Amino acid sequence: MDLIDLKTFIKIAETGSFSAAAEQLHVTQPAVSKRLANLEQTFATPLIERLPRNARLTEAGKLLKTRAEHIIREVENTQALIQNLHENVGGTLSIATSHHIGLHRLPEQIRRFVKDYPEVDFDLRFLASEDAEQAVLNGDVELALMTLPETQNPLMEYHTLWHDDLIFVASKEHPLSTLDTPELKDLTKYRAILPAANTITFQKISTIFQRHQLQLRPSIPTNYLETIKMMVSVGLGWSVLPESMLDSSLQLLKIGQPLRRELGVIHDTRRMLSRAANAFLKQLEH
Structure with missing residues (x-):
């Protein structure tokens, strides 16, 4: 039984798709099918039910998935x-x-680290915070730098590194910029350019409006804050951005609603960190 076959099986189970598993593993779909066939031959039973639209675990597959995840963690820890x-x-x-x-x-941080540890190679993946956390849980990466959630997973360890103050902004030509003391209800008259609804940042913003029984008007959702800044600067709507991004292209809206998000690093407590990960974690915290 090959460890790569087990990892491939888990990826099929997680994605429910042979093509998605192949894409995430950077291999061909026939290679994914071959690895699964190896496992099914080893256990002499079907592990995945091939359906027209997805792939579903059989009862044997469900049992193997739990054991396989444990086996892989133990091997990686060793x-x-x-x-x-x-x-x-x-x-x-x-x-x-x-x-x-x-x-x-x-x-x-990387510049400092590679100077001290030139033998370390970085495998960097740019993901939304929610996907980054899932990547750690899946064992795809050791660490994730992300916006920390309000509700924390007990399997994870969270380290706050930075406090990110958030501000309300619009373009200098936007009607909201003419108001001396704009209120939340004024914002609801105009389109908001915000991250997707499932993101931590959106949920923080949405909570404030819900607390005042006000309805947001989100438009053109994107998780790229630099893209949001551009769209706001040309007058497509207002938004909430880190204070550090405020410049002459934006107008600060003094709403009087303090907003802050915590940025930090996370790792899976079930997995032993490598020396490189421990060294990088230590640097981040100092």
């Missing part, structure tokens, strides 16, 4: 323990990062 016996810090460090952190917070 690999990390053996690697940690060596004094040097090397190997590949896999990190998921939100786009905003990856552009504005991470570059200096």
